[in-house]
Each structure stands twice: as structure tokens, then as C-alpha cells.
Amino acid sequence: MDAVATRAGSALRALVGVWLAALCILPQRMIERLPQLCLYRRWTGRMCFGCGLTHSVSALLHGQISASWHWNRLGVFILPAALAAVLSGMPVSAAQVRKHLAALEIPRDQARCALRRVWAVLSIVFALVLLSSAILPEELAMRLAPVCQRKAATGRECPLCGMTHDFLAISRGRLRVENRRNRASLPLYAGMLANEALFALNLTLGRRLRAPVPTGRNLESLGRHTNTIGETSC
């Protein structure tokens, strides 16, 4: 794992180095002819906060500070950061991350308890989504569902378009492929349903396994009983 992280870091550094070298060598006119990569600008026609960064860094590397500032002000900060990353050897290894996590000293039962609660919250959200798609009338659900901003702006569908329609269809038993508008909706629906089943199973089985001992004859059994209650409350 550490070796993989180190290699990934080195590869990233090498890529940044090649990018800087290319920007340094290539004339600025050639960079202006490169295709537009920003998806946000392609979809909306407006510039995002990263637009013009390549031009800005290129201008800075060619000594044109005012042009760099004009293209994108972030370029003045990005270039020193990129140079520092390339020169310093910055890869963050998995061991370093593990060391930082160990330094936090989160008790295992506390972490487990927190994860269990997060799972509970997410399961409740999923249950609400599944229930609302099954209970609400289709017209009302379609009216309540948010309109896709990308579709409204460009007319093109996003990767999530058609999900509401499909969820309503699936929950009403219309499972035919021709009814579906998004290929990802059935796996997502099945995954959410499986999660609900797992959560319900965990809840019932966990309660049964941790059920308090009915006969508290001695102090030891009483201690075990309180312990059980403490665990169940989590």
C-alpha cells in the first residue's frame, strides 16, 4: 500500500513536471489553439474559476506577469505551489496517513458507534426515498422532483436524468428495459433496497443477540446486563 501511494505521488509529481516543462517550451500561440477542456464552460458558456489557468501559468513562465494576472489570478499562486511540489517530493504515503489517524486515538467502540449511527441516518434517508417513490402519486412525485439544471440550460441530459421516472416505474413493478430512461437506476434501486434489508436484519439480529439476560441472580449477571444495555444504546 505504501509503495503504491509513493508511486502514485511520484507519478503525479512527474506529470506536473512535464506539464510545467511543456508550458515553458511551447509558444503561447500554440497553447491558444488547444481544445477547450473545461466541461462547465462547454455546457454553460460561462468561465469557471479554473478557466485560463494554463494560459496564466504559461504567461508567467514566459515572464508576462500582467498577462498572467489577466488570464487567471490563481496562476500566480499555482505556479509556485506546482514548482514546490515538483522539487520537494511531496508524496503522502499510506503509512503517514495511518500515523496521523493513530495519533487521533479514537476509541474503537466510539468509532464503531459513530459508523453505526451514520449507517442508520443514511438508511433512513434511503427508506424515505424508496417509500416516497412507492407511495406518492406519479404526477405529484414528478412535480416535486427537482428540474435538472443542465438539461434546462443546455437541453442535454446529465448522468442522473431520468432517475425519478425510473424509480417510480420500478417501485410500481414496471421493470421492462424499454421503460427505463437511465441505465444506472435499477442497480441503484436494488442497492438501496439491499441496504435497507441488511440494516433491518442487523437491527433485529443485533437486538436479539444483545437481549438482556432475564434472570439476574448475582452481581455478575447484573453487570453483564448493564453492559448489554450500554452497547444497545449505541
Added chain:
Amino acid sequence: MLTLALVWGILAIVGMIVGLFPCLGSLNWINIPFSGIGLVISIIAVVTSKEEKKGAGIAGIVLCAVAVGLGLIRLLAGGGVL
């Protein structure tokens, strides 16, 4: 309180990850205030807790701060909508 901070932090990060999906950037309008509240709760938990090990609270602070920071960047990148 420390566990609550950790739970809040994890939920904030989950919300932030969902908000990274295309067209779901507007979710950050909800997730950033949520993470902000989590940040305040985590700080209060760390300051007021009498336990020796405050790692869960610190993790909550870090996770909420990351969710606020990256959420803001995502919101800016999507023009507040996409």
C-alpha cells in the same frame, strides 16, 4: 458529544461527496451550513469534553472543515447550480 461530532463529520463528508457528482452541486447549499453547524458542535465538544481522548471531536472538526472548504470550491466551480 464527541461521538456526535464524529457522526456529524462523517455525514458532512458523505454529503460533500454526493455534492461532487455532476448536477448535484446545489446540494452544497444545504451541506455547507450543515457542516458549519457540525464544525461549531465539534469545537464545543472538544472544548467542553472532560475525556482524555478527544480524537473523535478533532476528527469531527477536520471532516466538517474539509466539507465546508471543498463544498465551497465545488459550489464555485459549478456556478452555484450545477
